[in-house]
Amino acid sequence: MATDPTVSAANEQNRLNQTAEKIVDPLVPAPYDNDKAVQSPRSGLRNAVATTTTYLVLTALSVIVLFPIYMLLLRALSSPLKYISAGQPLYPVSIEWDVFNRAFGQASLGRSMGLSFVVTFVIVIAQVLTSVLAAYAFAFLEFPLKKLAFVLVIGTLLLPIEVTLIANVEIIRKLHLLNSVPGLTFPFLVTAIGIFLIRQGFLGIPRDLRDASELDGYGHLRFLFKVAMPMSKAIIGSFIVIAFLGAWNQYVWPRFATDRGAWQTVQVALRTIGSENPGELNLGFAAAIVASLPLLALLIFFQRQIVRGLTAGAVKG
Amino acid sequence: MSAVAFDQVTKKFGDTVAVDEFSLQIADGEFMVLLGPSGCGKSTALRMIAGLEEISSGILTIGERVVNHIPPRERDIAMVFQSYALYPHMSVENNIESPLVANKRAKVDATERTRRVHEAAETLGLTEYLARKPGELSGGQRQRVALARAIVRRPEVFLMDEPLSNLDAKLRTQTRLELVDLHRRLGTTFVYVTHDQVEAMTMADRIAVISDGRIQQVGAPQDVYEKPANLFVASFIGSPPMNTILGTLQGATENAAASVLTAEGTLAIGHPGSAQPGTELVLGIRPEHLHATDPVDAPGAVRATIQNIELLGHERHVICTVGATQMTVRQPNDAPPLAIGQAVSLHADPAEVHLFDPVSTERLN
């Protein structure tokens, strides 16, 4: 293609300007790279100083972020009473490795972890299913009252569980679903965020491709499963990961949709594990570590999806 | 194989008329090109054949069947899109067999399907790429996958929407030849949409020139070129475009043929057709039918000044100003040298002059 003469002239002009700046400014010290990895020529010594400073800053910030985690590990592994009588130092006192065993045994951490997994899987699977179907209807089907249906979906953004909490607790109570998996999951089987995200993915499928599939003779279901979903794999994957994150971390709803300890998800159980007996405080801290492990695994194996999911939609953890 | 017929077909998008009372007979086995500038309605017309646009009014038939209300999958047509519209997540093989798998009406069993896919792949030289994904292919290869997907279903009619416009110039020339060859081998009706007059001229049995949602002219490429029906067709086909200049017709006398009086002199022309002496008209002359000569004020010629000379290697285009108008003369490279700024006389081959009504823009001779 022919180059546009005005553009190349402008480029030339830019280049000239920059060269001029460079020539005028040689005495001004090179800017200190605080925010960007722009490599500018500087002496080896200065470079080394800058690099060392950067590592120092990074290490200091890491300490701020990691200190609470370190304290959690420390308190979980130290025998509580001995640790306290040692004056709560920054190092472990009489390490008790069986604290995790005891948390599973004495504090029935196993049951609440299991319940959390069940609740999370039910919610994630249901959310993917309902979001994909609803997104398909909004993206590819024409039907009466489509606008109204869409507004109703958007409207639920104004009605998070925190707002409707007390009414929903009454509803679940009336349905006799307190202390049950249905009661813990029903309000979360659908999410507007999921519908939006996946609809956006569907709308990104080029128009020509939809036309071609229509000519090829795809019916709606075949198009959904063979074309629309495979082509939106990335978005659906991100959504699954952030849905898992959200469902696993729930606190407010499972806290009030249960009134019996046996039906506490692990997040809710954290409030009480080990809090009755000062000698068992470390059980609670160990439980908090165990409760984070699934998400830690998620963070390690699905980093890309997490980043994409968190960036695409508002998700609270 | 089937003929396609538009009978006063109209398509409206809201208040905008995209296709205005199209009537066009496309013969069985014909290579028909719908040619026009962007937004003229040619793609909409093609998409109506495909069934991708509803028809607002009129009747569209494929073969013997009125297809106005028949869904695309039942129309027995195949389409090649400008973007190729390949499924990015499927292998080349799955892409090609897609119409046979997806369409329940196709009723093709697995062995026959594999045979057809391999046959189509072989025809288009894709056999070694069958396992790849479209993303791993070059633009030209993708284009051939799109073609293979179209031929594998053995349709009655092939529809192509600017299939060459995403290829580079060299590949485009080559693919043009391959398409003509494919048409000859299959003998199927092709309806081909393009804005590129060279594609239309080189491939079409007949061209339908379209502008503003209306068919301007239908005819064989040579006829459309030689006898453009109106000023739009005259200026749209041919590169560089036809020269036009306003003038008044003067009847033939005993010692002079008919001529047209312009602001810069008189041009001798051939038979003026239905035009009456004294009428205002637009004169059209193709660059190759216009000649520049040295002596100024020659009889039957107009005065001009050379503004620029474009050298193209095998020929040159001499751009002249004639009063307020610009006219281009196409010359062989070995013609006598001319200089920029030089005054010349321009005269036309009298038999090759086109006359148009300035109001209706219709052809007069």
Place this chain on the structure above:
Amino acid sequence: MNTSPLNPTEQAQGESAQVTTVSAPAKAQTRRFGNKVRDAGLAYLFLLPALIIFGVFAYYPLYRLFWYATHTQSRFRNKPASYVGLEQLKASLTSNDFISGLTHSGLYMLYTVPLGLLLGVMLAVSTHRRLKGIKVFQTIFSSTVASSVAVASVVFITLVNPEIGYFKNVPWLSLRNPTSALFAVSLSSVWQNLGLTFIVVLAALQTVPDELIEAATLDGYGAIRRFWRITVPLISPALLFLGIVLVVSALQAFAQIEILTGGGPSGATETLLFKIADPRGIRPLGVRASYSLGLFVLTAIVAGAQYSIMSKRVHYGD
């Protein structure tokens, strides 16, 4: 034939770009044929699960909140509730209890949002460079994504609990003191949200083209001016988005309060949602429903802003 073989490529390409935009009619994504009634039926079938759940667990509860807010419940569950109009709603939303909840939630926002954003940007900026081992730091900084509010609260027990916390003797982190308790709790939110803030800001920084920063450097901008005049404006959509996310999560703070302070000392950390959820059951249902409607209005304001930003982001193709 004597036509020129010339067909300028650039003209053809310019033209083809237009073709797609001009000939594409609006609403092209839906299918034009097939049975329209059947398509509509399919659409409703696909939407049915979503609409039922939203109806029962989002819209009906909203109606119930209005109902509770306009009725007073008898202490004895078997007696019918009596209609009191807007009286109870008005009284509740002007009560000192509600105002204090609102104040605490507002303070919580003030403590968490600016500090959270600032720290998140610091972490992201400091790791947005080519250095050996930078991946390790990036992983450390995003690690708190793995902690829930409840986990973060338990973590902060080890730090600020008045009996066993490491910082129990630091006055401005004391949970015993009404003036410092809310701030101490809010730090758990700041810490818990660091991972999210870091990830989003870093992702935004990575979209800023290197050439832009290089050009600014050549233009003579110092590092600080370069950051404020080029980097910040370019990542501002991400910051705005994060700001809203943090505001919403502050508005919905509950677990950290219940786990760390139980609302105390003397109600100093009772946020709006804490009063609504009312774990000790001291407020009548009608009052809590009224508070919920107050929270609904606040959420609506924030969610409105969120939606308008989201739709803008979507427009840019995100």
